[in-house]
Amino acid sequence: MLTLGDMCAEPDFSLRIVDGSRPAADRVVDAVRVLPGTSWNRDQLEDVGDALLVICPAGGGRFDRQRGHEAGERLLRELARQRASALAVVADRHGASAVPSAIRVSAARLNVPLLTTTKTLDEWSALVPRLREYRRRHAEWQAEQLTALLNRLPDRLADADAAAMQRVADWLAAALEAEVLVSDPQRGVLAASPTTAPATFAPLLVGRSAEPSGAASPNTRFVPLAGAGSATVLAVTARRSFDDAGTDLTRHAAKVLGLIDQADRRHHQVADAERELKLSVFQLLMIGEEAAAQRVMTPLAPGLLDMESMRVYVIDCAEEDREITARLGERAVADHALLVRCPAFNHLIVIDPARDGAPGNAYATSDLPSGTSGTTSGTSETAEALRRIVISLPSHRMGGSRVHELGEVADAYEEARNALAQASRLPDRVALAEDRMHLVDVLPPKTARRWAGTLLHPLLTLPMSRRDQLLRTLDLGLEVRHKAAGRLLGIHRNTVTHRMNTCFDLLGLDRDSVLNQIVVSAALKIVIAHGHDDLSTDLEADFTAMVSTPEVRAWAESFLRPLKDDSRDLLRTLRAWLENDTHVESTATALDISPVTVRAHLRTAAPLIQRELTLDLDGDTLPDDDEHVLSGVRPLAFALHATTTGRPLLPSRPVHG
Numbered sequence: 001m002l003t004l005g006d007m008c009a010e011p012d013f014s015l016r017i018v019d020g021s022r023p024a025a026d027r028v029v030d031a032v033r034v035l036p037g038t039s040w041n042r043d044q045l046e047d048v049g050d051a052l053l054v055i056c057p058a059g060g061g062r063f064d065r066q067r068g069h070e071a072g073e074r075l076l077r078e079l080a081r082q083r084a085s086a087l088a089v090v091a092d093r094h095g096a097s098a099v100p101s102a103i104r105v106s107a108a109r110l111n112v113p114l115l116t117t118t119k120t121l122d123e124w125s126a127l128v129p130r131l132r133e134y135r136r137r138h139a140e141w142q143a144e145q146l147t148a149l150l151n152r153l154p155d156r157l158a159d160a161d162a163a164a165m166q167r168v169a170d171w172l173a174a175a176l177e178a179e180v181l182v183s184d185p186q187r188g189v190l191a192a193s194p195t196t197a198p199a200t201f202a203p204l205l206v207g208r209s210a211e212p213s214g215a216a217s218p219n220t221r222f223v224p225l226a227g228a229g230s231a232t233v234l235a236v237t238a239r240r241s242f243d244d245a246g247t248d249l250t251r252h253a254a255k256v257l258g259l260i261d262q263a264d265r266r267h268h269q270v271a272d273a274e275r276e277l278k279l280s281v282f283q284l285l286m287i288g289e290e291a292a293a294q295r296v297m298t299p300l301a302p303g304l305l306d307m308e309s310m311r312v313y314v315i316d317c318a319e320e321d322r323e324i325t326a327r328l329g330e331r332a333v334a335d336h337a338l339l340v341r342c343p344a345f346n347h348l349i350v351i352d353p354a355r356d357g358a359p360g361n362a363y364a365t366s367d368l369p370s371g372t373s374g375t376t377s378g379t380s381e382t383a384e385a386l387r388r389i390v391i392s393l394p395s396h397r398m399g400g401s402r403v404h405e406l407g408e409v410a411d412a413y414e415e416a417r418n419a420l421a422q423a424s425r426l427p428d429r430v431a432l433a434e435d436r437m438h439l440v441d442v443l444p445p446k447t448a449r450r451w452a453g454t455l456l457h458p459l460l461t462l463p464m465s466r467r468d469q470l471l472r473t474l475d476l477g478l479e480v481r482h483k484a485a486g487r488l489l490g491i492h493r494n495t496v497t498h499r500m501n502t503c504f505d506l507l508g509l510d511r512d513s514v515l516n517q518i519v520v521s522a523a524l525k526i527v528i529a530h531g532h533d534d535l536s537t538d539l540e541a542d543f544t545a546m547v548s549t550p551e552v553r554a555w556a557e558s559f560l561r562p563l564k565d566d567s568r569d570l571l572r573t574l575r576a577w578l579e580n581d582t583h584v585e586s587t588a589t590a591l592d593i594s595p596v597t598v599r600a601h602l603r604t605a606a607p608l609i610q611r612e613l614t615l616d617l618d619g620d621t622l623p624d625d626d627e628h629v630l631s632g633v634r635p636l637a638f639a640l641h642a643t644t645t646g647r648p649l650l651p652s653r654p655v656h657g
Contacts (some may be wrong), residue, residue, distance in 0.1 A: 006243055021114040031051040031131070070657075081492070168191070189644070311401050314417050325393060397429040398430045456524070547650075574602075
């Protein structure tokens, strides 16, 4: 993630944090907004969460004290409210004196980080489109540094000596432009880079006890090499304040140095570094950056991601310690697949190369029916090994996706995770994504592309970097809780919320409406699968035509058929549940039945349609650990709409909430 500290280190931005401003180097920057003039109206700002705003108080002329003070106060209040990253002021020189005092005072009072820049507003406008390149380059730099750290590990435990520790110290000193010292009260200096480091740290280390973390200043870090109570300390003092990247590299270095220094923990420390690299690779794949993921993975496992297609498997470890399962899984996949510890749930995620079928064909060499488990010729040795592990652990379950291209890991992950719902109902607790037709498969492509492209037009016409970022976040944010989406994408959950709000505001839709979320999610799936066409002249007519074809009605009838065999009127309950925004109490009132009956109908319907229906089974609020949001209700809503004369009424065009 790009921070203010990273941007200050880039000469192109010519940024400096104003002395006396609140600590800002670690603040994440997701976007840059350039605001001309001095009439910074609140209505012009829109979403500025996690954004750096650049202004020129002079406005091309003399700074009007009264109007400038009012405009600056108004702007800074809005930045504080939306938790913007910082405010950068264009000036002819750096320093607090270059900023109008009214802005300095307001920024300090409202705790908004303040910076100066000697670049003009026009120069910043030209730099904004390049922000994505800086972020990509920064991410690759972090990955390269971690790879360089791994490359400095000894090949054998017997080679873990002082020379290996010195190589790591030299690497860290070069990466952070810092002085590095590894020392122990009993053994003295174990490694130093450069040779002057011991003299630099001597005053700081006198009388200091080893602590789990700490810093003598924003530019200095002391990190113990081993666990709590270790007397061996890594000390680093850098030329500039530590940002997230510098802190992470220092932490990784401390782990590796502890591995070298204590032979009995070497293997575990290497494994930790590898896991973090693998997690970074998975997060790159989740945002469609397969080329970057392949580059990061190559030093660790050359050729592992050189695949055209793959499947994703998700193992739910329930309440058990997943490390036991992870060790079994790592032995099972060996170097044939990528196993990652999920950062959001107590899951293991496996990306397995698929060499038995083409993307889009779920089981090319098998006639495996929907939801079926068991050994088939259409699954790999890795999948069968994982299945045996799950069978041996009674509390575990596993879901698997269909075959997808490598760039579609996010879609494959969603399929595998959704298959977990069916897995818990099967004897061996293993389910593969159903081979039946999906909604997107039966929609008329041309009409669907035109409708989806029109609905999402405000998002699709954004600059490419911003568009891709918002669409990826929106797609995942509609499938899982924001906290989980943030962990899966490697961003803060507040950033997920900001991006989701931005998307729905641009689309002119009320984000709190479940039916709106369903329609937007369906449009996203269409664009991801089929692309989009020219704008529709009648959005509502296209939507009606899209969901009224014989193919869609046949799909809907097939989807709902298991519900019709039940003696209770489950369809009536499900329709009312969706029309009441999935609130159980409201549904019960509308149907004049008890909430207990509504919940019973929902729990009965879920296994019949092989979907989870968990939006609001037990109340009006969702728990933070709820995994499923729209994956179950999206096809249900469209199936009901297509077979019951337009109920529930799905919004076909933007309607402001």
